[in-house]
Amino acid sequence: MGKLQGKTVFITGASAGIGAACAQAFAQEGARLLLAARRIDRLNEMTPGLKQAGAADVHAFALDVQQNAAVTSAVENLPEEWKRIDVLVNNAGLSRGLDKLYAGHTEDWDEMIDTNVKGLLYVTRAVVPGMVERGSGHVINMGSTAGEMTYPSGAVYCATKAAERAINDGLRQDLLGTPVRVTSIDPGMVETDFSLVRFRGDDERAAKVYQNITPLSPADVADAIVWTATRPSHVNIARVSMTSIDQANSMMFNRKQ
Numbered sequence: 001m002g003k004l005q006g007k008t009v010f011i012t013g014a015s016a017g018i019g020a021a022c023a024q025a026f027a028q029e030g031a032r033l034l035l036a037a038r039r040i041d042r043l044n045e046m047t048p049g050l051k052q053a054g055a056a057d058v059h060a061f062a063l064d065v066q067q068n069a070a071v072t073s074a075v076e077n078l079p080e081e082w083k084r085i086d087v088l089v090n091n092a093g094l095s096r097g098l099d100k101l102y103a104g105h106t107e108d109w110d111e112m113i114d115t116n117v118k119g120l121l122y123v124t125r126a127v128v129p130g131m132v133e134r135g136s137g138h139v140i141n142m143g144s145t146a147g148e149m150t151y152p153s154g155a156v157y158c159a160t161k162a163a164e165r166a167i168n169d170g171l172r173q174d175l176l177g178t179p180v181r182v183t184s185i186d187p188g189m190v191e192t193d194f195s196l197v198r199f200r201g202d203d204e205r206a207a208k209v210y211q212n213i214t215p216l217s218p219a220d221v222a223d224a225i226v227w228t229a230t231r232p233s234h235v236n237i238a239r240v241s242m243t244s245i246d247q248a249n250s251m252m253f254n255r256k257q
């Protein structure tokens with residue numbers, strides 16, 4: 001029997017990368033998966049495999065976390081049997097561009113801030129009151145080593161992850177006295193579509209990011225996430241900072257020749 005048998009786990013950005021790996025890892029623990037992403041087709045494709053992997057049930061819906069009204073109404077109008085969310089994985093996020101701040105594109109800034117900061121806030125605001133009311137819950141936010149140390153040409157992305165850090169800590173303070181736990185997962189380089197999205201489909205440029213390096217895999221990160229969610233209920237893991245052995249912080253890498 002999985003450690004999270006029958007628990008409802010809500011994952012945003014579940015259609016790819018760390019979100020999809022989380023769906024797989026929580027499925028293996030017997031969880032009921034509430035999956036949201038903009039790409040509903042992709043979620044529907046994933047569903048049979050997740051059930052096969054052990055998910056107690058799967059409910060997928062299209063959601064753009066940037067749209068506050070859509071987030072609120074999606075959570076309010078969940079089918080009755082999906083309303084009791086035990087674990088929220090605030091995973092939806094992205095980077096756009098790698099430009100000097102004074103040459104940056106404001107539409108890139110808007111998309112990153114609207115998704116990584118405002119989207120995370122909207123989903124949190126919609127889900128956490130129910131957790132407080134029911135007296136149980138766990139919010140797991142996707143942070144980054146980028147929130148710990150800013151790197152050149154990444155100021156706005158790094159700022160969104162520094163904001164996540166502040167929101168994560170603030171939420172934990174505000175929930176003190178309730179049984180709701182709050183965790184930030186802060187990985188370094190993870191081999192996902194992250195760089196492909198950042199460089200808008202330029203795969204040559206994206207591949208260079210991971211060249212001569214062993215990055216973390218999405219499954220490595222999902223493994224840490226499930227670990228935080230399966231600690232005894234009085235244990236709150238505040239933050240997991242993790243990199244591959246080839247990375248020391250957001251600026252230092254061991255590139256093999």
Ligand code: 8X3
Pocket residue numbers: 143144145146187188189190250
């Ligand atoms: C992703 C880590 O350093 O590639 O959040 O921006 S990094």
